Amino acid sequence: MNVAALSKNIDVIIGSKKSKEEKLQSICDYLESEISYYDWVGFYFRNGSKEELKLAQFTGEPTEHTIIPFGKGICGQVAVSNQNFVVQDVSEQENYISCGWKVKSEIVIPIFVDGENIGQIDIDSHTANTFTEKDTELLEYVCKQVATIL
Structure with missing residues (x-):
């Protein structure tokens, strides 16, 4: 994985004239298409003042x-934890909330705006022990x- 090259393309998406929603969708689509083991890519955001997350843009089933x-x-x-969470084997x-029988591993990274956890990116993979x-x-x-456009 070439993190530098992938990051540059994320910068292009963030800097585009698209709407916030279109940028988020483009990021999902881009990551899913470029990284073979990213089988589902999505954003969840806090649902107003409720103690819950609401699905926003995603790519996958x-x-x-x-x-x-x-x-x-x-x-x-x-x-709740405000920490990255990598699960190499969801079983x-x-x-764990099962999103499908094919999912074997998951990585979730929080998004902070002004020090507050306002959402996260969630990646599911059909391959166990795949995230590094x-x-x-x-x-x-x-x-x-993403935090810069929210």
Whole structure:
């Protein structure tokens, strides 16, 4: 994975004249198309003042998990912990919400605006034990850039 090249293309998307929603969708589409083991890419954001996340833009199979309570599943845990969460094998995670039988691993990185966790990027993979430090590095960069348009 060439983090520098991928990051430059994220910068192009962020700097485009598209709407915020179009930029988020373009990021999902780009990451899913460029990284072979990114099988579902999506953004969840805090749903107003509620203690829940709401699905925004995504690429991949539709999910029934459009609203996730804080603390539930990987995404809900990140909303509470404010920490990156990498799950190399979802079958070993007790507090996991299954988005499909094909999902084997997941990585969730929070998005901060003015020090507040306002959402996250969520990546599902059909391959177990696939995520590395390069994924974390890239997705942290994506989240920092996304924060600039929110």
